[in-house]
Amino acid sequence: MLDPRLKSFAQATNYAALTTLFSNGDPQTHIMWVDANDDHLLLNTQKGRAKYRNLLADPRVAVTIFDDNDPYRFVEARGRVVEFRHGAEASSHINRLSWKYDAKDFDGPLDQRVMLVVEVHRVIAHL
Amino acid sequence: MLDPRLKSFAQATNYAALTTLFSNGDPQTHIMWVDANDDHLLLNTQKGRAKYRNLLADPRVAVTIFDDNDPYRFVEARGRVVEFRHGAEASSHINRLSWKYDAKDFDGPLDQRVMLVVEVHRVIAHL
Numbered sequence: 519m520l521d522p523r524l525k526s527f528a529q530a531t532n533y534a535a536l537t538t539l540f541s542n543g544d545p546q547t548h549i550m551w552v553d554a555n556d557d558h559l560l561l562n563t564q565k566g567r568a569k570y571r572n573l574l575a576d577p578r579v580a581v582t583i584f585d586d587n588d589p590y591r592f593v594e595a596r597g598r599v600v601e602f603r604h605g606a607e608a609s610s611h612i613n614r615l616s617w618k619y620d621a622k623d624f625d626g627p628l629d630q631r632v633m634l635v636v637e638v639h640r641v642i643a644h645l
Numbered sequence: 646m647l648d649p650r651l652k653s654f655a656q657a658t659n660y661a662a663l664t665t666l667f668s669n670g671d672p673q674t675h676i677m678w679v680d681a682n683d684d685h686l687l688l689n690t691q692k693g694r695a696k697y698r699n700l701l702a703d704p705r706v707a708v709t710i711f712d713d714n715d716p717y718r719f720v721e722a723r724g725r726v727v728e729f730r731h732g733a734e735a736s737s738h739i740n741r742l743s744w745k746y747d748a749k750d751f752d753g754p755l756d757q758r759v760m761l762v763v764e765v766h767r768v769i770a771h772l
Contacts, residue, residue: 533716535662535709537672545664545672547707548771549719580674582662586716589660592676644675 528554538572559636601635655681665699686763728762
């Protein structure tokens with residue numbers, strides 16, 4: 519089960535800083551949409567992106583979700599991507615995220631989407 | 646010289662997601678105050694913090710600065726800490742940051758502050 523503070527931060531319309539690692543260990547950090555179910559953080563990227571290539575080689579991530587109205591409040595999660603989901607599930611997930619954040623259908627290409635399922639092993643809440 | 650888009654993002658009242666690396670390579674990402682001079686990003690932490698210990702062992706960082714009013718706009722920088730500055734310079738820097746973000750003197754202890762001077766080798770603007 520996901521830490522309830524993390525789950526609630528991820529299910530609200532807050533953004534996440536997602537960090538992945540290049541093959542030489544250098545970190546890359548992007549601001550992303552995020553969501554959660556009871557057990558995992560769920561993010562969504564696209565084939566061909568550096569972060570996707572990074573994760574195929576090294577699944578470790580930091581996902582730091584900050585309060586959109588007060589960035590002093592943030593919840594830091596560390597873990598790893600345990601599953602990549604493609605196809606209809608990834609398209610329908612990016613559409614749900616688009617509705618959550620922008621209240622409209624996702625307007626980019628759907629066929630290259632990848633849903634990232636993140637297992638979290640460490641949570642630190644800065645609240 | 647710092648990329649002008651990065652410099653202007655860092656000098657505005659935007660927050661940064663700072664990523665450092667634990668000794669096993671796991672990333673840690675925190676939301677931080679940030680500033681810049683003509684050549685470097687400048688952040689400020691405290692002795693005893695994990696991020697400071699991480700940086701002493703491995704100076705690589707990702708610093709992703711996002712528009713406080715529109716997190717879709719962010720500037721991603723990758724580089725390394727080339728200098729740690731302590732004492733009066735670090736205290737006066739945290740006070741300048743406190744005035745920039747909160748319009749008041751910094752209200753935490755000053756004697757443990759450390760200014761991080763970041764040399765940037767890669768910038769990607771998502772604007």
